[in-house]
Amino acid sequence: MSAAVTAFPELQTDLGDAHVFLTGGTGFVGQAILERLLASHPETTVSLLIRTKGSTSGVDRLRHMLRKPVFKSWRDSVGEAEVERAVTERLRVLEGGLDSVPALPKDIDLVIHSASSVSFDPPIDQAFETNVGGAVGLYEALLAAEIDPHVVHVSTAYVGGLRKGIFPEASLTHDVDWRAEFDAARGARSRVELASRQPEVLRRFMAEARAKHGKEGPLAVSREAESRRVDWVKAKLVDHGRTRAESLGWTDVYTLTKAFAERAAEQMWAAAGHRLSFVRPAIVESALRHPYPGWIDGFKVADPLIMAYGRGMLPEFPGVPDSVLDVVPVDFVVNVIVLVAANPAPAGEPQFFHVSSGASNPLPIHRMFTNLSMFFTAHPVPTPDSGDIAAATWRFPGGRKVERAVRLRARINDARESLFIRMPSTTRTREALASVDRRRSDLESLQSLTDLYRHYIQSEIIFDDTRTKALQAAIVATQTPEKALDIGFDMTDIQWEDYFQGVHFPAVTTMTRAFSVRPATSAPAAEPVLPQRSDVVAVFDLEGTVVDSNLVEQYLWVRGSGFGKAAWPGEVASLLAALPGYLRAEQRDRAEFIRAFLRRYEGMPVSRLEEVVAKSFGQTLLKSTMPAAIERIAAHRAAGHRTVLVTGSIGTLVEPLANLFDEVVAGTMHARDGIFTGYLAKPPVVGEARAAWLRQYAALNGLDLSASYGYGDSHSDLVWLEMVGNPSAVNPDANLSREALRRRWRIRDWKRGPIELISKDA
Template identity: 50%
Template structure:
């Protein structure tokens, strides 16, 4: 201890779930502790700003209400400070500390191998090296996990993990693995596969979209490769996943660099941390934790079965029990209580181990937890999107291999359906089928994640000893308030699930659903458009404003030009070239337009103008969809600039030009009044249209963030993405999927 009346604590991971709860308890439970938090900047937000934000979070509400908002702010400002930076970049820690609580950790069980090592191992190395460089001797409380022992059965003691893995060798290998994956991802063969994949899904959007998608595919491949690498390496050495493996190596770093040098070290191993039983209030939780996605997927009917062991002990611990154990170690009150010995490992007297868990003293078999959850949601079911109660399934806990076979079959069917949907025409029925397929794929993806990840925790046969932790709790002074104890035998599990955790979890889920629904509702177009002369409404023609396309335009014109004897031959030739046109359209919209408009070669301009002034013009006018006419008029009443943009020829859209302020269409060269079949400029499609729109807005002083765009094809994505209000109108299936993902409104203009 320093020769002052204030205990100075260095806290890592303060912005996380456990870290913020520890900070709140240190501030609210005593007045003689000062906390310095290691917080890294995030984007433009400084570490200090991120720390100050914590006071406004629900974890501090009970304390804020008790002392008053202003007083809480004064205490927070006076008793906290920030050491800004990342643990891996700490050079030294100049300020003297009595206690260090190291709770920073990756929050993912399946991160890339290099990310897991940098956070869980590199962070520990950076912290202990920085402490040693200043000659300090604080008591370090290193937060780990009960699952550091890897794949095992039986009782797991509060002691060092028995392994001979060299953390430095593994750390260096993980860093090299990331470099190797980056190099492999840039090989010609890999890059060609990424380009092909990107072209198949984004080719119609333009070359830059293809390039972006190819690079995204490369980065996705690298991440997937490193995730697989981490999982496989961990399992090859006897751990279930890279998280538990790197947490075990983080412990070894602490043992070697800190306890091994004669410093005081307490390693705290929580099991699965869930919502608070008592403090700061029953049910407090900060986002979904380990078991919660599984619970909510079950409540939504998305998990018809699960391959867990019904008699496996699901070791869950309320977060306030973990916090109380850490705070007890910070204050070291157990050293003075009734002369009770400090729990230490016999082989390493400088290190102490505390497993804050429930399996040994108050076990919760998986089938009991399942029954508590099932009965809760049978009595209080969630509702589907139509307001109907969701019936929760009854689990039979099948063998893992039978469920795996069934899941694999469903995944193959979903993949086949996805391939089929990419070539189907866009109709109301196929769009609904696409929605159903998307829901099916999402559900299967979630189920795969749960099966691969959670079965490691629901099929375990390990029991974690908590002898040292119970001794620590008994060593607290007799006048310690109940909500500062951590004796797990005080937990009634059925009451905890049904009266504390599940109500909090469902309310958090409903709040998220309400916020999500409100966000989507704001994205839906208001019938009353905001007025403004700096707003443009851009309309695509074919398939959006009009029911026809450049093929039907041509057919209607030639039908009026050819005799009844000539027309069948023209029609036969047109159909004969259809496969070529379809392939061109799928590759590139501009390629298709160029190829098809060559058919106008030799057509007199005067004849086209004559037809547009007569019967063919009336056909064009009648092809305008009722919904389009309504929307165009709405924009004009709001004072918006209306623009029609089309790849069709300007000669063919002249009958409807008066509906818009501007019409931007293709123009074909002519010689002696005869069309040549060659465009005067490249067609204005996909990314070319996006660049045109940027320049058009700049030239006319328009605010694209307030503007509107209407398109029907995935080729329109690049320019629709530029406006603040994009709409998918009678979309093809690729655009429909993009619109649903981005929450763009989808409208049908075929009727008023």
């Protein structure tokens, strides 16, 4: 008699009419388990723990899930009537989560616990709550129900931690107090939250936020500072989890918490005299055969690396070329789970099964690279300019060299940013900055992938799968070849080139729109026709948007128009001396700059300024007006929209443009005895003040901001541009350009040129 038959003398392959309680049924592996139960074990009843999501009930989520591709073959084979019967009779939804398990039915025969975190690197408290707390919640509910089902606990082969050599199919050998670690992890957030609110930390967040959003106003600064605080808390908790895991001998907080969940299961369930089996899959990827080749539900463990290579983000790789990448198809994992479920361990004696390929059919990293190179050479990812991204050649220089190269590229990219951000805003500089941002994103992704997968791509662990192979051998010994192929999981059946080139890579890449659909190379979309509406406003900024000038130029025009040539050199010298201070004020707060600069009008007669504006200044201002702006204003007026010019400058200086708009909102300078004091009568309408004005203006005039239009050029305009449904960044500065690209706003390049003025009454 063979060893396999001895190990499993009465192999069962059918679950009969068992009542199965399934957790994690909406996840990748959980969906595959449910499909297998529905398709191959028609007498079973399945209770699923599904949480209500928003206004969608658990039952509605189940109905939606059953329309997914994984269930198509089953639906087609049984018909819609049987699908509906299954929903109403075979499938039962228990509304809730593992943190609030409802009372369990008394007739449960089998539990398959496949719920867990889907992230390797979550904050430490979230990882513990999901993986450890979820397991504790399940076993507490089972004990409270006073029932005795066989539990199949789906874990991961990587619970073995940071070790080399063979990892046996057995209970983990560690003496870490998982309960103490659980308590500490749950308290981590409160400690980090407290630290994030300390004055010295908050001051740093405020300084960073002010440097980025100071021109918009204090509310924008406070929002950014709080956003940075929240990000800081998350980063600290992620680092806490990663570091604590490594300090205890695990690769990351995911494998650490999965290991603790195993220990919780042993102590709470097996030690109480119940039947418990562990299934530990390695890296689970797309199906080899069932429900169809290539089925996958979203990106899994190896897939971000695959697509990063295809997109040219991995010019080199920090992995060890001869380390084994242990990949298993999801249908093999499900077949093991179902077969283990049908053959329970004796009460109080947990059994362990590794579902892995490394021992029987190893896939070294260099072989994986060869497959990647072959596939993406034959099927390159397209670029927006109708080109293709060339497949990189890896030489495996080692992790440290790769990390040094990444840091060098980051420094070069930062230097390019420093150069381009100081250059005038043009189409070319905006494209260059967009390239800098894309490169930074790619480098950050590469660094993140390197940090996240370092231990997996440099692993020297081999998962012993003796018991799992014995189970497979028992199938071969007792079943027909067709049945053995259907329910089996022989890793030597996998031909890696066929699997990757013909099954997995096509499945992964077709999920990516950038790969499956070549970008169009047509001209930019035509300007849409403005709708005829009377409840819409079009708000235009002045400097850089309607006129190609700024407050400094306008002041020089005024001073150069009849105020005496003798005073001109001294005025220019004074202005140059004050310029650094003005620039610093502009960087801090647009309103501060306007106040400071307009003080230069102190002592000027009001009548004299009005005279200059009416003559030479007015002509100069009109010559600097951009024709595209004039055309756009006219188009809005023709569509019945209210047009408003809003500027932080004083109204006298924009009087030559007043006839173009329905309304002009500008500042007023205080005067005494016909002489300007240099002080504004009220704060300038810029940044957040302009946003507040616009909100009130729309309310008072019954205007629909969601259908309205805004045109601005500066990052300080962001706060009010985001209030309207149709924002445009006109000749934007670097920061506004970045936001416009990120939010997919229209970017307009308007230049000065010959204009034809259109009166307000035209």
